[in-house]
């Protein structure tokens with residue numbers, strides 16, 4: 049990660065500094081203010097484009113630390129950001145001049161094999177979760193990068209390789225413990241505070257800081273994948289075949305079609321490393337022989353390489369990890385159909401990918417348990433059949449405009465087939481209309497009422513913000 053400028057102490061006032069020293073004494077965890085060794089590291093997040101300077105980063109070690117930090121921030125008029133895995137593309141886990149409730153050290157995972165459930169700290173990463181459940185042959189839907197935070201991911205919905213089999217991550221949320229805007233603790237489950245529990249299925253960090261989440265686990269004795277790489281010129285033919293294959297695929301098949309630059313990994317033949325390829329990753333919640341069967345239609349096409357293998361789920365989860373510190377801008381559109389015209393438009397954007405060595409042009413199949421999942425939750429995008437996810441990543445600020453423009457153009461081109469709903473975790477700040485589209489208008493109004501009950505002053509606003517309903 050590119051180191052950012054070293055800090056002076058001039059960006060917080062003497063009064064705030066004295067107060068921060070007091071906070072530091074009271075916390076079990078640590079606090080970093082400008083000028084402290086470790087401050088720059090504490091304020092780094094995944095997207096290297098985001099460079100903000102909080103007055104203090106409170107690295108909480110307990111629920112009591114979280115409550116203390118929230119009360120402290122309110123008392124001193126500091127804006128609050130909540131940081132789990134730091135993967136928000138818009139940098140919503142960082143504030144300029146405010147306080148970051150940093151949960152990264154609250155990352156314990158306790159697995160109860162008899163209940164098939166895991167209690168996960170609010171700052172745990174996917175890797176913390178997957179590595180803890182793997183020894184029991186248990187798993188739940190997780191994000192496709194091992195460094196993503198379970199908190200931000202799950203509360204926003206949570207889409208991953210297992211979703212067609214086990215549903216979205218939030219469909220597997222059994223309970224959550226929250227510190228709310230007044231620093232008090234609230235438990236949410238189907239039986240306790242059910243309206244809040246409902247809102248936590250997609251409503252993100254709007255209602256408080258989740259200090260722990262309890263997740264349902266599933267037996268996953270076997271996992272495998274088929275990874276096929278094709279020349280980019282074959283993309284249209286491959287995409288059409290992939291579309292037809294996934295249209296009738298069973299729930300055990302997941303994955304993605306993606307244009308990427310082939311990385312120097314064991315599963316990539318030497319002659320392809322560093323070149324742009326069209327890849328299909330077919331994940332399978334069964335043995336590799338089954339993955340081979342499922343991939344039949346794709347194997348029949350002329351391909352450059354194939355790897356079909358069994359793999360522990362936790363290892364699959366880090367297979368596509370991206371390095372932090374690059375410049376990121378992404379978005380998404382959720383489609384009802386993917387006719388040949390959409391295929392052509394999708395593939396036509398390969399030529400203008402911003403710095404293709406880093407960017408990814410991704411198509412996720414939806415359906416299966418995602419589509420069948422509980423319709424009552426505020427996730428109207430779950431019924432779409434396809435998710436187009438242009439993932440612009442580059443290194444130089446001089447590519448910023450080109451990178452953003454590429455993402456926007458991909459979206460614009462596939463919009464004729466869009467359902468209009470969007471998964472908010474896959475987008476940055478795109479305006480209030482997109483937030484309403486993320487929930488649907490009726491759900492938004494209901495979420496706004498929950499927001500008014502738990503955070504009437506909109507203390508937690510660095511997120512895809514739901515404005516508290518105004519009492520009549």
Ligand SMILES: Cc1cc2nc3c(=O)[nH]c(=O)nc-3n(C[C@H](O)[C@H](O)[C@H](O)COP(=O)(O)OP(=O)(O)OC[C@H]3O[C@@H](n4cnc5c(N)ncnc54)[C@H](O)[C@@H]3O)c2cc1C
Nearest residue numbers: 132133134135136140141170192197199200207253258511
């Ligand atoms: C490389 C990469 C891969 C990704 N892959 C996927 C994927 O496969 N599937 C998918 O669905 N998404 C994916 N995402 C998107 C990801 O789910 C969202 O960015 C999510 O918000 C990240 O959560 P975080 O805790 O890491 O982020 P942070 O930046 O730490 O937090 C983002 C927001 O989430 C909220 N938040 C985080 N933790 C808590 C908590 N404990 N309590 C309350 N609020 C909290 C806060 O509002 C915060 O502003 C990916 C992102 C990246 C960078």
